[in-house]
Amino acid sequence: MLRNRSSCSKISMRLRVLRPDEVARGSDCEPPVAMAPTHLNIGLQEGRGLDCPDYQDAAKMADSEPTVTWQHLCDVYPFWSGDRQQRGSRLQVHIMQDSYQGLYYCTVRFMKRGRQLNFTRSINVTAVYSKSVNKLPTIFHPAEEQIYTVKQGTEVRLVCKGLFPHLDSARDIWWTVDGKTLDKQPEHQRFSSHNRHVKYDYGDRTEESELVIKDFQSEDLKREFNCSVKNERGFATRRAQLQEEVSLPSLELGCGLGVTLVLMLLLFVVYHVFWLELLLLYRSWFGTDERHTDDKEYDVYISYARNSEDEQFVLSTLRDVLENELGYSVCLFDRDSLPGGTITDETLSFVARSRRLLVVVSPGYASQGSQALLELKAGIDGMALGGHLRVILIQYKPVRRKGWVRELRRARVALALVRWQGDKSKDLTSRFWKRLRVELPVRRVSRDGGGKDVALMRMMSQNSANSQTGLITDTTKDPQKVLNAA
Structure with missing residues (x-):
């Protein structure tokens, strides 16, 4: 009921009370929790205390000091490692490590009017990079010397990636054209951007912003396209350098490449079939x-x-x-x-x-x-x-x-x-x-003298055979007679 001097407003609510066996649980070793878990970030190698939610409310209505039992996943305190220690109702994490991440359950038990009551809450603990490291945002794409190749009359997409170190504060990544945001451009219908989350690493986030330029014109080459990132610690910006793509005569290039491939295939077939003839021709020359x-x-x-x-x-x-x-x-x-x-x-x-x-x-x-x-x-x-x-x-x-x-x-x-x-x-x-x-x-062997050379060799071979029996003819004494006989 909300009331002041002039009016009164009533709001009705519906309350449903669940039995413990009706509360959803993740596994057998996780106690039933009726409320959504709270979230807590702890820096690596740093310390921090975990307070059980709603503990102070229970302490006010309890007849005596409530007791708290802590549980990490399926391990009930005392844990194996000494880096975590319970002090009263608080669980103190002295040195945060990667294995200490996950759900922590705290069960509060107290007496009220002679009756024992209890409830369980959960805290989702996440390890993040320490606060002592650099928290300035950076741009690693586009690189300083990177050049985008664009083509006129097409849709051009420019991608920017920025790294945001873990901070519990707002962050932003955006594009500007000639120093103005996209919504302030005269041709804002030609420019649009889309942001998305790329990577999460111990609280550090890598985010991407894609600038879409429809129907890219030659005048756009003279424009200044900048990508910027910002968080509470600093600001960074980088310009995207554009270069027009040199159009190649695709038809002429394709025809030339096709003719070249056909000639190479033809030469390969000719060589594979006639390699002996080609080798003999080369030797003759x-x-x-x-x-x-x-x-x-x-x-x-x-x-x-x-x-x-x-x-x-x-x-x-x-x-x-x-x-x-x-x-x-x-x-x-x-x-x-x-x-x-x-x-x-x-x-x-x-x-x-x-x-x-x-x-x-x-x-x-x-x-x-x-x-x-x-x-x-x-x-x-x-x-x-x-x-x-x-x-x-x-x-x-x-x-x-x-x-x-x-x-x-x-x-x-x-x-x-x-x-x-x-x-x-x-x-x-x-x-x-x-x-x-x-x-x-x-x-x-020449055409004119080839026959005589062969005849001469044939006659000499015959005479060499006859020489073994003493039948060498008188023609061997005079080579001219041999040629005439041939």
Whole structure:
């Protein structure tokens, strides 16, 4: 009832009394509380006392001094740590720590007119940074040297973030345009801002303010956009630096990029399919003829298994194409060696006088005796020591890994391997001959003299074979006769 001399006003209220089992509780160890908790902030490493709410009212109506029991979460006083101590009805926190945060319950018991009464209140304690630290507000976005890139005719959003240290006072973050707040702008409908809370850290708050500029114009580049923060301890402001975005010709750039990607893909496909042809073409233009840089007599020395199917392949196919079609000088031990010589000395001499050693690998070669292995070992030693000879493996027939001789197993990683695939490899345009030509020395045979050169080499090879039986013709005495015969 409110009354004065002229009038009287009555207000009715409804009171509902709850039993203890009807009061909501969070868990089994939390006592029932009929009122909302009060809030209290305590600085880290600082001390403060907790007074039970409504204790003084109970003390006035009680017949004797009320008693107070304190509880933190599920722990009833006395607590394990000595940093908190109850003095009378007050709970004193000597040194505030992070683990001391949370709900504290105080239960007051007292006697009134011979009847024992009690009630429970709760206090939500929060740890905050000490008052001794700097409490000035700061702006950490935008940075001092940060530049916003904007584009005309679009909606531009400028974000400002400020840090407010813990204070029990008001705080504010806002934008100004040319020193005026947004509500005082002539075009205030183009400018708007939105504030939101970003982070909470022991009482320190990080808040964000976003300035939205609709339909950004070139005149806006000349305006001054400032973000400001303020609390009871101080004030800070920072200007947002704007820079117009340079527009790129997107259509032309996209077309150019697309054409570039298509060309790169096309070149990749061409190289993947025709890499052997491209490599042979490059060698024909820029390759060096090794005949001008060394004193070797033969281009190729062929090592193969004698008295086997490999010999027929070497004599009828491999030798014929290398000498008669590609113009290489080929050395075959059984054909070019002189009678009466030592096999070991002749073999080492032929291998040393050759630029390449072709090893025809097959099951027969892997099980061959000392002649083939001597040729292989001489080639590998010459390749490893002097570097003046290269060994090339031609796999005529598949050989199991266990069937490879020890010398081949050791040097297989560093040697080039060309596989013969039967009828598919007979054509001179097949991958076998192209791959083999890449490994062989560079040869340039002119159209005018190419036929005579090949005929000359063929005749010399035939005469070398006949020399073993004393059937050398008189034409070898005069090279001109050889050319005429060709």
